[in-house]
Amino acid sequence: MVGFLGANGAGKTTTLKMLCGLIYPSSGQVLVAGHQPQRRHPDFLRRITLVMGQKQQLIWDLPPMDSLRVNAAVYGIPDRVASRRIAELSDLLELGEELTRPVRKLSLGQRMKAELLAALLHEPEVLFLDEPTLGLDVNAQLRVRQFLAEYNRRTGATILLTSHYMADITALCPRVLLIHQGQLFHDGPLDRLTSRLAPERHVRLELEQPAPAEAFNGLGHLDSLENCEVNLRVDPASLTRVLAQILERFEVRDLEVNDPPIDQLIGELFRQGSL
Amino acid sequence: MRIFGLNRRIVRALLGSQYAHMLEYRAEIALWALSGVLPFIMLSLWSGSDARSQLGLDGVALDRYFLSAFLVRQFSVVWMVYAFEEDALLGRLSPYLLQPLHPLWRYVASHLGEQLTRLPFAAGIAGVFFLIQPQAFWIPSLGGFLLAWIATWMAFAIAFLLQSLIASLCFWSEKATALERLLFLPFLFLSGLLAPLTAFPPAVQAWVRWTPFPYLIDFPARVLSGDPVDLAAGFAAQLAWVGLLLPLVLVLWRAGVRRYSAMGA
Known part of the structure; x- marks a missing residue:
């Protein structure tokens, strides 16, 4: 099919x-x-x-x-x-x-x-x-x-x-x-x-304590930071290293690694009108 | 064995489904049958006119001619171009084009189903006519009836092919029904629906005989009513028109389908 x-x-x-x-x-x-x-x-x-x-x-x-x-x-x-x-x-x-x-x-x-x-x-x-x-x-x-x-x-x-x-x-x-x-x-x-449309993985963190934006330097692209909730985009090649650093630097309550939803990716692609 | 893509089973299935379909619209079809009483109106006009002597038909023959014209019209009326235009515009034609059967057969089956549904209403109207004009009552001989049936069916075939020709233009123009209206005018005046062909001056009659119109009503109506008519010439002309129109329709259809972009889909 x-x-x-x-x-x-x-x-x-x-x-x-x-x-x-x-x-x-x-x-x-x-x-x-x-x-x-x-x-x-x-x-x-x-x-x-x-x-x-x-x-x-x-x-x-x-x-x-x-x-x-x-x-x-x-x-x-x-x-x-x-x-x-x-x-x-x-x-x-x-x-x-x-x-x-x-x-x-x-x-x-x-x-x-x-x-x-x-x-x-x-x-x-x-x-x-x-x-x-x-x-x-x-x-x-x-x-x-x-x-x-x-x-x-x-x-x-x-x-x-x-x-x-x-x-x-x-x-x-x-x-x-x-x-x-x-x-x-x-x-x-x-x-x-x-992976072609979105080569980065989405990492969502829920921290025990709020942290400043600078604390995430070198950990990928910071998409959003709101109190204890953090969204990062990370290169798949460095994902393991980044996750290890996150667990070392912060007290983490919850952690998720996702691919971005395909419909969202394609929707964005079509809205932008270019690749 | 398939002839033009048809075999007995397909004919049975198509006719059965289309007859059932048309029965759903029987009230509407009864009204259509009733709306076809133009020949009776023309009969009353001609009967009270001094010009009737020019028609070459005496009282009873004139009654029978217009009743026959009514019956022939009932069983040769074609509305293919309207159905086709709607199907083409709404994209309903696409699934038909993708089946191993020429789509025109479906329209033929629709018309035959509609004629079958129309039969009791047309017979009822003819019965009322005989009640009003009992002197016009006649029963054609079996041979005469068969010839009239064939002539009517040939008239239907010519009318269907003419409309198919116009319908094929739907592939180029989305409003082919407008062209059909252009065809309706000469049909109305030259077919014999308003007056037998003999109402026209001989020169006009001779010219009109080179068109398909008199073979749609006048000729089959005369065969049915038992008027003296040149059967060989009439049937030859009908066959010639079918033979001319059929390849034209097939060629135009093929060219049209090449152009078709499944509008509305």
Whole structure:
């Protein structure tokens, strides 16, 4: 599973549309599962799916089951196989009688789950998911996330996921792509992105006695000092040495070493607009 | 086996779902059927006019012509461009483009589902017409009915392709429905909805026969009402228009999809 990150307008959705063949590349070449997506060859279309947040393929006034029957016919899935897949996927997605109620009467979360079911009925090998949890409440987001992880485990499908919720990315994606101003800025594990964006570790101290700012000279960058609470940024290479010096110089009530939160880092990156 | 991406199972699934979908809108469709009574208004106008003798249709034949025009219109009305424009603007077209089935088939199925829903309302209106004008009652022969059914279906195919041509322009202009309104005017006057083609001077008739419009209402209505009509010429013209429009639609569609950027998504 690959997380695809970028600021608003960076080109995430455009890239997804290009990868699934909705947009023709103005230059260069795109290859997905051995196909040129823009040709939209039926063999290619049977191997991919695209789920775009609030955009829906289910027929609004009919129960999702009717749209599923149409999809089964269009993808040439035999009735028996389609019924088995619907049962399996609806079990994973915790969908039951919702499949027989008109789509317009379903909640946003139920609709999204039914959309996912419709998009996965043909068991695609490559999934393009554009904001699949957009607008869902926390519980529904969690369920969709768990479903995607399980689907990926069961089928081994490739999943390319964009999301505004970093929790989706951190929970699901061992590999992350970050595009910035039209360029690929990062391709690799999330923790490596964190260390690229914020090479320093955050050290939070709670002291027994207040100390002056000068007392922290040579211990890294002092971010804040408020009574007994201190926040420092420290180079990872000298972290052990700095921690030893802190424990030697001060009476420490509590100590924490953290990476800065990834969503905060990326948020700052996008706000600044430059790297 | 798939023909143009279709097989029997897809046809059954598409028609079943679209018929169920249209049944949800049956009240609205009943009103649409009712709003299609323009031929009856024209019948009453022509019946009281001295000019009716120029139409070449006597009293009963004129009644039957306009009833047939009403029925043909009911089962060849096309609203594809409006549905398509909305789908394109709201990004609903994207999932259709990513399925191994030409999206136009979905619109065809929607129309057929709507026609099926419209059937009892149209039959009811025809029944009321016969109650009011019992002398106009007739039952076409089986052969005549079949020919009229084919001619009506061909009229639907031409109208659908014409609108698909305009709908394909949605890929370039977001307001293709404005163009459709331009097409509606000649359709209204030249199709036979307001008056049979014989109401026009012979020179105009000859010119109009080179357009697709008389084959949308006048020709199928005459076949249904049993008027003497050149069947071979009529069907040949319908086939020619389908044969001309279909490749144009496919070419324009392909070019449009290349341009498409999934607006609204």
